Amino acid sequence: MLTFIGLGLCDEYDVSVRGLEAIRAADAVFLEVYTSVLTGTTIPRLEEYYGKKITPLYREDVELHPEPVLDAAAKGDAVFLTAGDSMVATTHADIRIRAAERGIQTRIIHGASITTAVCGLCGLQNYRFGKSVSVPFPYGKWFPMTPIEVISANLAQNLHTLVFLDIQKDKERYMHVSEAVDLLEEQAARAGVRIPLYVGIARAGSATPVVHAGDAEEMRRFAFGDPLHIMVVPGELHDIEREYLVRFAGLC
Template identity: 65%
Template sequence: MLTFIGLGLFDKTDVSEKGLRHIRAADCIYLESYTSRLAGTSREELEAWYGKPVTPLFREYVEQHPDELLAEAQEKDVVFLCAGDPMVSTTHADLRMRAAARGIRTAIVHAASISSAVCGLSGLQNYRFGKSCSLPFPQKNWFPTTPLDVILQNLSLRLHTLVYLDIQGERFMTVPEAVALLEQMAAERQAQIPLYVGIARAGSDEPFVRAGTAETIQSVDFGPPLHILVIPAELHDMEREYLEMFAGL
């Protein structure tokens, strides 16, 4: 059996009791380590919490070479752990489909996701979010502009945009870095992004939320990861008041 278990937003204690029960009963524990991270803990702490070894998995293994994991799941009780909710990522949905195609039983234990947490932290209403996008670090001779296309399309429809920030190994994109990249794209397109909302360490005891113009946000120290960015559309009165009260707008 293969069970997908969400670990929540920040540290080892965010997992549900149901999830923890499945983990401690499992024969094999895998931890997906590329779409997101639990910034408030480490693999070693998780192993101590679970009382069992945890094997980290990276993108190439999960997307291209999951045969060993799936073979184990045919004979053993295997759990696949990830930060947030398991099925927010399409790569996890694909893995579940591969398992089902082999006749492997699967299950999901859901958990808090950043896609819902941003609504509580920012006050932006969840039904007003459009398509989300990911903002990667530019590479040599490669500067993707698709995120700006998504943002501008959402703004034209009066919809907010959730922007996932890149993780490369131990390098985590910050909110100010993300804003600088988007401002560069917008300038080249003669477009404007009027407002940003940056969020850091969602799920921790002291999350940090700040709203403002590009100039304002780029001058703010958001502290340690993980960071995420929201581009709001035209605000409702309640959304604006919430941002004024809790995000320094």
Template identity: 65%
Template sequence: EFYGKPVTLLNRDDVERFPGKILDAAAEGDAVFLTGGDPMVSTTHADIRIRAEERGIATRIIHGASIQSAVCGLSGLQNYRFGKSCSVPYPERNWFPTTPLDTILSNFRQDLHTLVFLDIKPDRHMSVPEGVELICRMAEKCGETAPPLYVGMARAGSESPSVFAGSAEDVMNHDYGAPLHIIAVPASLHEMEREYLEIFAGLKRE
């Protein structure tokens, strides 16, 4: 309960597979679907709004800060230089996708940075070191050269964020602390981007 109003906690599966709970509540009266970050970045949330419209349920968006803008603030990487983002999932038995590497390398060849989201499970959250290790394993599997530089970030938007940039080895040996974690894979660095990373993210000076 919050401010005298009942609160129902939903996990990712509830939202993606059973959005009817949200829509039914909204059909009966005022309802708020609260989520972290910018509420409309997720295609799932766009789908919920479309379904609401189809049921004659009026909706209103209260825009929030995006992880994308938070990443730019922490890393100093320029927003307009980011290409398509990707997500690194935990591999499973007989399943080790390499499509995230395809996205990273495609962006890299166009001199674009990549924002890499890390998997979230009910019982664990992927860390920056885990994510970088998986990217390197993907490169080895595909016979490609792994990216030379990574920017790891944790708890963006909180009072205790963490950001550290370096080689795969440097980043995998760094302790970023509690989740949630995210990675940016830079392409070439503008002079100001490099200086920002050196000052605020511990990047070694060339």
């Protein structure tokens, strides 16, 4: 059996009761650590709370060499842990497919997802979100324009855009809102478009989340604090969405 378990947004206490029971009953526990992280905890703290030894998995482990996970699931009960909800990244769906091809039974125990937490924190209606996009750190001469292309397409349809900010776990480097705004503003200038409003969110799911809305200059000035950060570029706001941002995100 291979069980995919979402751990939620912040720390070891966000896992569901059903998920915790499955972890404690497992023969092998794997934690994917490259698509997102639980910034409110560490692997030793997870191991202490779960009562299990945890094997971290990096990109190559998941995408190119998943055999240890599948072998463990073929022999007994294995769990595959991720921050947030388990099937947000397509690589995790790929592992479930591979398990099915080997005749391994699978199941999913869901956790809180950033995609829904953002809606609750900033008050933007989830049915008004278009395609999401990630903003990567530039590398050398590589400066992708995909983010502004997606945002522009969504704005043209009056849709909000969820903007994921890059994580370089091997370098302990997490993109901040101000860095993402700088990159998007440069892309917007090159593309000849304008982003009128941003919403930044820091540490969703923690006891101290921060939500703040404003134009580019406001977002550059505002101190969001420690990671993880994520952003939304809203379409035209409904009255209730605007009031929510005024009351809970400092929108002027």
